[in-house]
Amino acid sequence: MTGRSAEQRWQAWQTVDTGRLVLLSAASLLIVVALTRVGVDHHVAIIRLPIAFGLYIAFGELLRLALPGGREAAPIAMSAALSYAMVLQVPVTSRQSGLTALVNPETPPLQIVLVAAIGMTLGSLPHIAAGRRAGATGMAARLVAVAIVAFAFRPLAGHLTTSPWLAFAVMFVLAMTGWLIETIISAIIRADDLRAKYSVTLTDELGVQWRLGLAVAVSAIIAVFGVEVMGVAVLAVFAGPLLVIQLAFRRYAGIRATYLQTVRALAQVTEVGGYVETGHSRRVSRLALAIGRELGMPEPDLLDLEYAALMHDIGQLSLAEPVPGGATLLVAPDDARRIAEYGAEVIRQTGVLDTVAELVRCQWLPASGGPAAPPLGSRVIRAANAFDDLVSGSPDRDRTATAIERLRLAAGTEYDPVVVAALAAVTDRLPITRL
Amino acid sequence: MGRLSWATWLYIAAIAGAAAAIFARPPAHGFPLGYWVICGTLAVLFLICDSTPTLLGERQAAWSPSSAATLAAVVLLGRNGAIGAAMVGSVAVFSVRRFVPIAERLFNGAMYAVGGYAAGTTFTLLGGRPFLHLYPVSAVLTGQTPPHVLLGANASLKPFAAAAAVQVIVNHGLLWGMLRVDRHSRAAAKQATPGWSTPLLLASDLGLAALGLIIAAVWTVLGPLSTAVVLVPLFVARWAMGQFAEQQKAHAATLRALCQAVETKDFYTRGHSERVSRGSGMIARQIGMRADRAEAVRFAGMLHDVGKLGVPTRVLQKEGGLTEEEYAAIQLHPMRGLEIVREIGFLNEALTGIMHHHERMDGRGYPMGFAGHEIPEFARIIAVADAFDSMTSTRAYRKAKPFGDAIAELRRGAGTQFDPRIVDAFIAALRQDGWVLQEPAEPRGHEVLTWKDHDDPVAPLRVAESI
Numbered sequence: 046m047t048g049r050s051a052e053q054r055w056q057a058w059q060t061v062d063t064g065r066l067v068l069l070s071a072a073s074l075l076i077v078v079a080l081t082r083v084g085v086d087h088h089v090a091i092i093r094l095p096i097a098f099g100l101y102i103a104f105g106e107l108l109r110l111a112l113p114g115g116r117e118a119a120p121i122a123m124s125a126a127l128s129y130a131m132v133l134q135v136p137v138t139s140r141q142s143g144l145t146a147l148v149n150p151e152t153p154p155l156q157i158v159l160v161a162a163i164g165m166t167l168g169s170l171p172h173i174a175a176g177r178r179a180g181a182t183g184m185a186a187r188l189v190a191v192a193i194v195a196f197a198f199r200p201l202a203g204h205l206t207t208s209p210w211l212a213f214a215v216m217f218v219l220a221m222t223g224w225l226i227e228t229i230i231s232a233i234i235r236a237d238d239l240r241a242k243y244s245v246t247l248t249d250e251l252g253v254q255w256r257l258g259l260a261v262a263v264s265a266i267i268a269v270f271g272v273e274v275m276g277v278a279v280l281a282v283f284a285g286p287l288l289v290i291q292l293a294f295r296r297y298a299g300i301r302a303t304y305l306q307t308v309r310a311l312a313q314v315t316e317v318g319g320y321v322e323t324g325h326s327r328r329v330s331r332l333a334l335a336i337g338r339e340l341g342m343p344e345p346d347l348l349d350l351e352y353a354a355l356m357h358d359i360g361q362l363s364l365a366e367p368v369p370g371g372a373t374l375l376v377a378p379d380d381a382r383r384i385a386e387y388g389a390e391v392i393r394q395t396g397v398l399d400t401v402a403e404l405v406r407c408q409w410l411p412a413s414g415g416p417a418a419p420p421l422g423s424r425v426i427r428a429a430n431a432f433d434d435l436v437s438g439s440p441d442r443d444r445t446a447t448a449i450e451r452l453r454l455a456a457g458t459e460y461d462p463v464v465v466a467a468l469a470a471v472t473d474r475l476p477i478t479r480l
Numbered sequence: 481m482g483r484l485s486w487a488t489w490l491y492i493a494a495i496a497g498a499a500a501a502i503f504a505r506p507p508a509h510g511f512p513l514g515y516w517v518i519c520g521t522l523a524v525l526f527l528i529c530d531s532t533p534t535l536l537g538e539r540q541a542a543w544s545p546s547s548a549a550t551l552a553a554v555v556l557l558g559r560n561g562a563i564g565a566a567m568v569g570s571v572a573v574f575s576v577r578r579f580v581p582i583a584e585r586l587f588n589g590a591m592y593a594v595g596g597y598a599a600g601t602t603f604t605l606l607g608g609r610p611f612l613h614l615y616p617v618s619a620v621l622t623g624q625t626p627p628h629v630l631l632g633a634n635a636s637l638k639p640f641a642a643a644a645a646v647q648v649i650v651n652h653g654l655l656w657g658m659l660r661v662d663r664h665s666r667a668a669a670k671q672a673t674p675g676w677s678t679p680l681l682l683a684s685d686l687g688l689a690a691l692g693l694i695i696a697a698v699w700t701v702l703g704p705l706s707t708a709v710v711l712v713p714l715f716v717a718r719w720a721m722g723q724f725a726e727q728q729k730a731h732a733a734t735l736r737a738l739c740q741a742v743e744t745k746d747f748y749t750r751g752h753s754e755r756v757s758r759g760s761g762m763i764a765r766q767i768g769m770r771a772d773r774a775e776a777v778r779f780a781g782m783l784h785d786v787g788k789l790g791v792p793t794r795v796l797q798k799e800g801g802l803t804e805e806e807y808a809a810i811q812l813h814p815m816r817g818l819e820i821v822r823e824i825g826f827l828n829e830a831l832t833g834i835m836h837h838h839e840r841m842d843g844r845g846y847p848m849g850f851a852g853h854e855i856p857e858f859a860r861i862i863a864v865a866d867a868f869d870s871m872t873s874t875r876a877y878r879k880a881k882p883f884g885d886a887i888a889e890l891r892r893g894a895g896t897q898f899d900p901r902i903v904d905a906f907i908a909a910l911r912q913d914g915w916v917l918q919e920p921a922e923p924r925g926h927e928v929l930t931w932k933d934h935d936d937p938v939a940p941l942r943v944a945e946s947i
Contacts, residue, residue, distance in 0.1 A: 133523065139685040209701045209702050210702065213702065213709070244507065256716045256719055257716065259561075259712060259716060260712065260713045260716035260717075263709060263712040263713055264713055266709070267694055267698055267709065267710065267713075270697060270698050270702065271694060271697045271698065273701060274611070274697040274700050274701060275637075275693075275697055279637060279693075282690045282693055282694065283690070283694060284690075285686065285687040285688075285689075285690025285691055285694065286690070286691055286710075286713040286714065286717070287713065288687050289687040289688075289713075289717050289944065290716055290717040290720060293717045293720035293724060294720045295719045296720075296721075296724045297720050297721075297723045297724040297727065300724055300727040300728050300731060301727055301730040302825070303731060303824070303825060303826045304727060304730065304731045304734070306823055306824045306825055307731060307734065307824050307825075308734065308738075309737055309823065310820055310822070310823050310824045311735070311738040311739075311786070311821070313819075313820050314738070314741075314742055314786060314789050314820060317789055317790040317816050317819065317820055318789040318790060319790075319792075336676060359738070362741050362742065362744065362789075363744070378700060389738055390739065391738070391740075391741040394733075394736075394737035394740065394741075395733040395734045395735050395736075397729070397730040397733055397734070398624060398730070398734065403507065447656075474565050
């Protein structure tokens with residue numbers, strides 16, 4: 046994985062990453078303003094409140110959640126910060142009478158920003174100490190979102206104490222807005238990182254995160270009411286359901302990663318068996334992914350494409366003896382068809398990867414258009430496979446150019462011209478060893 | 481649950497009797513209409529939660545989030561909490577999950593009723609102040625909280641924690657008793673999807689206890705409809721667990737399919753990986769291996785021969801003796817297998833099983849020549865299942881051996897080739913669970929036949945005498 050992050054760093058320096066720059070500056074500006082204003086204009090009335098929420102946010106930032114697709118979220122931290130921004134009333138016990146009354150804390154929005162920033166920083170320290178990424182981008186996105194919610198909600202808080210359901214509705218809308226802001230920011234950053242289209246990454250991001258966002262928003266509201274009834278001391282209790290959710294998501298992300306590892310590893314059997322060149326499956330899958338992204342394919346399709354590209358040669362196991370050199374480009378159409386169909390058969394055996402099987406089955410079909418045109422994924426694999434057969438992982442620019450030229454000549458009959466153009470764009474931008 | 485023994489019925493009847501005794505006594509402090517509303521709403525919540533068993537795996541009902549609903553009743557109903565919680569818990573009898581036999585419904589309902597009653601009693605005894613007493617009942621039902629009232633909910637935290645602990649202990653205890661009494665559910669529990677380690681279970685118990693408190697707290701502000709709010713995070717968690725389970729199944733299926741693809745090259749060894757995987761799992765269960773390790777050993781069994789693909793086909797198809805080089809090529813297959821699967825992160829210990837499954841106890845195996853307990857446990861397990869399946873399968877050069885002969889052969893090899901403890905465990909497991917044989921089939925004309933089986937302890941591979 047280090048190679049990948051190095052590659053991402055490399056990309057980050059190559060392109061002027063305006064999105065991240067703007068985001069980090071906005072967050073820093075917020076913090077600076079908060080630092081200068083808070084403490085001068087206001088005194089902290091109920092000191093337990095910022096301390097408890099600061100710790101809660103730090104705890105949430107400590108327990109970040111890796112989601113499928115290399116994403117990172119901090120649902121507990123986000124939920125904690127949102128509740129802090131939306132606290133309606135807290136019970137305060139009077140020293141003289143011993144009576145407890147509900148009080149609107151009237152927290153200034155900038156204090157919320159400051160507490161969230163401090164909490165997030167505290168929570169990220171262990172990550173930095175352990176040598177993981179600090180996650181400044183994610184924290185900045187959360188901070189900006191929370192700041193907007195805080196500024197929008199605090200003036201309303203006083204009017205909402207008498208009607209719980211109205212309060213619920215307002216908080217729900219604002220919390221979901223906060224989550225949406227965070228998601229849009231991460232989608233923009235992600236599009237920059239992956240060189241994908243904004244609209245595509247936003248759809249992907251919403252698709253992956255909306256359930257988590259819903260849980261974050263509702264949990265934030267639950268914590269607001271919980272604090273009202275039981276006081277700030279029991280804030281930890283309200284992390285309970287989110288912890289369970291986080292455990293579930295972590296396991297889900299874990300098995301997704303394992304699945305990918307397994308397919309990557311077992312796709313190598315064709316290499317060990319001497320059917321194809323070493324590293325062929327891996328290279329074709331990387332190239333296919335890059336092409337697919339260039340073509341704006343959504344994330345679920347990209348995952349299918351990756352699986353199909355990894356296993357596209359699995360059908361060669363049906364051959365008694367390996368094809369010399371393993372170059373499927375040179376195989377007779379009949380054999381190519383048999384390999385594709387046997388491979389699809391193997392994949393269909395899993396009972397769960399039917400789309401992938403279909404991509405593998407159609408990989409040998411010429412992309413000449415018409416109603417019976419193979420699916421886009423198959424056309425991508427066909428081009429990527431042919432390219433790798435011609436270049437076999439060599440970073441030589443001339444060889445790459447020659448291969449592209451050869452594919453271009455057959456574009457429209459053998460290969461999809463759009464796919465070939467995307468392939469040319471991808472290989473032009475980056476040497477293929479960096480894909 | 482299948483057919484139940486009389487002991488099991490007696491056990492269920494005893495618990496159901498205890499539950500009935502709870503309900504037989506009229507509630508000492510009256511039970512006004514408002515309480516019925518609370519109990520009814522919580523009972524619905526209980527059933528909804530109960531229908532989402534995927535939240536924490538289907539293993540055991542004690543961990544379903546429905547127990548949070550009984551805990552909420554404890555907090556909301558005060559001195560009537562015990563009976564209220566029992567009422568909420570008893571609706572488990574009407575579980576909407578499909579295929580729940582009547583005995584299990586009865587047991588679950590009685591278990592939750594007894595657990596809820598115990599929790600409620602604990603809460604009251606320790607002086608827990610119910611949330612309802614803080615506000616008039618009417619205020620709670622309409623969701624109207626007077627803006628400035630006396631509050632004391634946080635004083636009830638410790639009694640609540642104790643009540644939750646009691647409920648968890650009672651439920652787990654009753655379930656444990658069930659597993660002791662009933663052989664079927666014991667087997668079911670053993671076979672259930674593993675993967676929830678103790679800290680995770682503890683965390684989820686804590687989370688569910690917290691959920692009970694949350695339901696009660698939000699109720700005091702939003703009224704009965706608060707249950708709908710609380711369900712949102714639960715459904716999200718359920719979705720994620722469902723996705724996890726789905727992906728896990730898909731992963732196992734993919735692994736199996738790819739292993740099958742590898743072995744179709746060789747007619748006689750079809751299904752071998754699958755059977756070795758099952759056999760390894762049987763041994764692991766027999767020697768009481770932890771669930772996650774047992775799962776890993778099954779994966780290792782599945783993948784143990786994946787490196788055989790690196791052995792040239794002509795070597796496997798050769799009749800007669802092998803040259804030194806060909807013999808070396810065969811001996812290399814565990815390493816080739818390791819090479820392929822090394823990057824699969826979750827395998828960890830399973831990798832040692834794949835690499836060393838041809839070591840022998842006397843140190844004459846390959847690739848490292850380890851002896852005795854230098855050989856990793858996984859490898860010793862796979863070796864036994866591997867050899868047994870080889871002997872009981874038909875080969876080009878011989879018919880399948882009968883079970884008795886194969887077992888005798890394992891016994892003969894115990895101590896020299898195999899670990900005697902593992903051999904004993906395997907034989908015991910074999911008696912209990914049986915064995916799925918290779919499908920009897922004659923090769924059709926075009927099949928490529930191999931004349932070697934490197935796994936066969938009766939006909940070990942030999943290097944031809946020097947020519």
